[in-house]
Amino acid sequence: MPTPPKTSRVEIIAAAGNLLSRHGVDALTMQAVADSVGVRAPSLYKHFADRSALLREVEQAAVAELEKVIQTAAKPKDDRGALKSIANAFRRFAREHPSQYNLIFTLQAGDADSQSARRRALHPVLQRLESCLGNPELAFLRARVLTAFLHGFVSMETAGAFKLGGNIDHAFAAGLDLILA
Amino acid sequence: MPTPPKTSRVEIIAAAGNLLSRHGVDALTMQAVADSVGVRAPSLYKHFADRSALLREVEQAAVAELEKVIQTAAKPKDDRGALKSIANAFRRFAREHPSQYNLIFTLQAGDADSQSARRRALHPVLQRLESCLGNPELAFLRARVLTAFLHGFVSMETAGAFKLGGNIDHAFAAGLDLILA
DNA sequence: GTCTATACTAAGATAGAC
DNA sequence: GTCTATCTTAGTATAGAC
Known part of the structure; x- marks a missing residue:
């Protein structure tokens, strides 16, 4: 039985946007985003190739x-x-x-x-x-x-x-x- | 006999400005500046308290x-x-x-x-x-x-x-x- | 004032088990 | 899809010898 999803693309993007709003772009680290959605940092890489890909989504x-x-x-x-x-x-x-x-x-x-x-x-x-x-x-x-x-x-x-x-x-x-x- | 100066405030500021011009603010690291003037990074701290102090001088x-x-x-x-x-x-x-x-x-x-x-x-x-x-x-x-x-x-x-x-x-x-x- | 050596922190990213 | 463990890289900064 596969591990159930704890988060999703949209939730990650929203959390990243929130972090951006509140603490600026430098605070938008993979670690901080992961903490914010309640997963470990490496898990984010299943949703986005790298940080810049996530950043692009936030910008969009x-x-x-x-x-x-x-x-x-x-x-x-x-x-x-x-x-x-x-x-x-x-x-x-x-x-x-x-x-x-x-x-x-x-x-x-x-x-x-x-x-x-x-x-x-x-x-x-x-x-x-x-x-x-x-x-x-x-x-x-x-x-x-x-x-x-x-x-x-x-x-x-x-x-x-x-x-x-x-x-x-x-x-x-x-x-x-x-x-x- | 004290170690003779290999560089100076003005030279460091100039080198930092040069680095800024050519590769942007992120490239303006203490290491890069030190390489640029021909000293080791820790020596820069004899001239400037920290990186932000140097950055302020470059801005001035x-x-x-x-x-x-x-x-x-x-x-x-x-x-x-x-x-x-x-x-x-x-x-x-x-x-x-x-x-x-x-x-x-x-x-x-x-x-x-x-x-x-x-x-x-x-x-x-x-x-x-x-x-x-x-x-x-x-x-x-x-x-x-x-x-x-x-x-x-x-x-x-x-x-x-x-x-x-x-x-x-x-x-x-x-x-x-x-x-x- | 310069050096070597090193501590410290932090971030991005991957491997492989489950 | 998530995890633990780990790698890699890089940058700021300090201690103490010379």
Whole structure:
């Protein structure tokens, strides 16, 4: 009679994501994950080839979560309203899940799948900009500017820059207004 | 007769910076640095309390370099010209020294000295914006927007985003124009 | 200030029994 | 699929002689 499973792929990925959230990517060791799901470390290798394979899954889950967040925010009828809503949701995601965010945006571009997943997550931005500006080329350009601003702003914010006082929310809104003018 | 020095603080810092440039922060181990300057690893502890102390020095050197680059670029007489020149120099620095750049901008805010050094490096940006916009409060706000855009753009660029084609330089200039409008 | 020697810790990963 | 046992590698850091 074979040994019954004590855990599963999805449970392992969830536990790893939890560890990532709470203690950062360096704490996401095979040992810690194993402890977390209640098995011994070597058992994890029956589910994932190695640590990087597990890390990729965790990243995929994070991207999927971000995509959902963005889709939910992209509801407003008017394009500018939707873009601002997306921007705020994006920022909120980064603040609530800084390690996940960091994993998504600093894991080197990665394979084609991973890249297209990221692109898909941000697709509503491009879509709304196209609808807003008419010109697809201009929209593509503007999308780069907007995502650069968003990424720069939230990564500086979560890294603890912006300690100089002043109203951070105001600065964020001002940047958005400038770019969506 | 005491053992003559085979190396020095400055040489160690330089070697560590070199290692950082060429192989990234993970390659900056005490062993590798020691090999690089031609001593044994334990000898380094006569010069630096521990690895993080050395890393801080390397970061300080990188910030000083960035400051110099920005100051050199801030020469043009007209404010907008100077700001664009600074932006281009900033981007060039990030492309030429991605690991240094990353160290500066992701090492958690750090001590007060480290923070003020970063602020000083970016001071010409604030100065030019004030001269340009008149209003200091508006300039401060705009400085945050501009630095967020710059940081977001160059970090996405060096991380290998922007693989979708299109003219990257053009997107950078477009963002700059939008923010400096 | 440099060295040899070594302790310590930690992580990734595999072999083979059950 | 899980386990115990073990390997391998690597890095930080200290002790004490010279």
